[in-house]
Amino acid sequence: MLKFIVRFYVSVGLLAMKWPSCISRTASYSVDIQANNAHPSHSSSPDKDAAACQIPDYKEIAAKFLSRIDTSVNPCNDFYQFSCGKWIKAQEDEASDALKLNRTRAILTKLLKGDVKPAGPVFEAEKKMKDLYKQCINIVEIEKLRGTPIIKILNDFNGGWPMITPGWDASKFNVFDVLIENLFFGNDCFFSVKIAWDVEQPNINRVILDTMTPFVATELLLDDDVAGILAQSYFNGITNATKLLLRDNKQLQSVTKLWPDISDIAEMELFLGKETLTAVEKSSDTIYLNKFTLKAFKNHYKFKSAILRNITKYLRAYFAVANRSAAITDDTIVIVPTLRYWNKLDDKLVELENQGAEGRRRMANYIGFKLIFSVLPYLSKDYRDIVEDWSINIEDKCMDVVKINMPLALSTLCVRDIVPKDLKKKIS
Structure with missing residues (x-):
């Protein structure tokens, strides 16, 4: 100080x-x-x-x-408070927020572990939610399973991963279906689909078509001095994950033979990541004023790739799981925060589509990479070690899994077992 x-x-x-x-x-x-x-x-x-x-x-x-400085204080009376008052207050507020977050997490952990006696009948979603949490924090079982859960997912939905699957068949790879399946895992490979309220009409929810989510901040990707380091970091991470998956899939292939594929994956991630929004751009509400009907969106960009030309069909398939596919038509209004992204993405997809079987293999490699890296924190320790920012303990990670996948069930549990009786009627 x-x-x-x-x-x-x-x-x-x-x-x-x-x-x-x-x-x-x-x-x-x-x-x-x-x-x-x-x-x-x-x-x-x-x-x-x-x-x-x-x-x-x-x-x-x-x-x-x-x-x-705190100009509400006369420096002649209390020079220390005058000179540091606002800074001290900011540190206290930050500490208070962190304390509240820790207390909330502690309460939610007790609820999910079943340490709090239910204040009412146990509902079906509650059972599933608690099972999900228990499976996630079962470290012994996680270490035993190693990479087999992600290998099974890749085999079931992606037809395998060309990097580790012998005899992978490009003719059976349907990128449309694979992208839909991956979205349900929270894996936004080429672009993301979200629902949020309209800043101009807060009582209306809109579909947001946004960029893929890079694993590092866009600002770093745009820094020429850092880009080379990041490219090497991506290359090393994919290499290490591939080594482990080859072993767990009982393949004796040397990872060095896959280096051209690994480089291609890293380059594609960096290429698309550079077109995403920076933190400053994301902080502006004006990006959520970019509205189109789906028809106007396609006409504006004159998409050439099959994936983006069929964006309406894609969204209908995505929302079919919630029985809302009928609500998606060419007249549906969507919000597009990152206008510069879509032409770059379209060009890349056209390049891959024109390559036939080779292009499908490259797409399958990239989609598989995005899925694998999204679940690394939940696999055995040698997989988790690949993730450089593995700083949150497993209970917190599993808490996030539950909050993302079953938010309504978690909220209901909190209201039932934590909120005082006299307030429950107001909340419900």
Whole structure:
């Protein structure tokens, strides 16, 4: 703290002595500096001050200074509170939020483990939800199964994974069906489908057609100095996962023979990832004002790939699971946050479709990679170790699995067993 204060006030001191008008124009102070005879003794012309205020380094220092001081306090009465008040409050708020989150997780963990006596009849979804959680945290069974669960999923829905499946048959690979199946696993291979309220009409929900989700922040993918490191990181991660899956699928093939395929997967992920939104872009509500009917969406981009030309059919198949396919027509309004993404995706899909069996193999490799990496945190430890950000304990991961897959059942459980009786009627 002392080091921070010294560095902070040296910076602010230099700024205040040389560019007093920068700060005075940035905010109104409740402290009359002249009244306390604390103004600098040197003279400075308004023109020079105005020019200095535009220097990025000094604008940044001024902004930091103003974000940390508490101008509601007279510095003559409590200089420490005046100088650090807002900064201290921000740290306290952050700690309070983290404490609330931990308490909520502790309560939910007790509910899912069955440590809380049911306050009413046990419902069917509750049984399934608790079974899901127990299976997820069963470390002994997870270690025993190793990679077999994901291999079974790949075989059932993707026709296997060309990287590890002997005799993989491209003629049996239907990319349309495979993409639908993968969406149910939360695996948005080429693009994602979400439901959210309309920012202009909050009482109406809309279908959101968005980009795939890269495994790292878009800002990093756009940084040329970092991109090479990320490409190597992807390559190493896919290689290590493939080695384990080859072993668990009882294949003796050397992973070195698969390096061209692994490079292709990494390049495709980086290519599409660079077109996704940055954190700053995602924070703007204006991206959710990009609305089209599905027909207008297809006409606007003049899609050439079979997948995107059939986007209406794709969405109808996706929503059929909720018996809502009839609600999807060419007149359905969709929100498209990332306008620049779709032409790039269309070009890539056309390239793959024109390659015939080879293109289908490349698509199957990429889709399989996305599915495998989405479930790595739930496999045995040697698979989990591949994920560099494996920092959340298994109970928290399993809690997230339940919250994503069965949110309504979890909410019902909380209301039944946690909410006081006098409040239950208001909630229901």
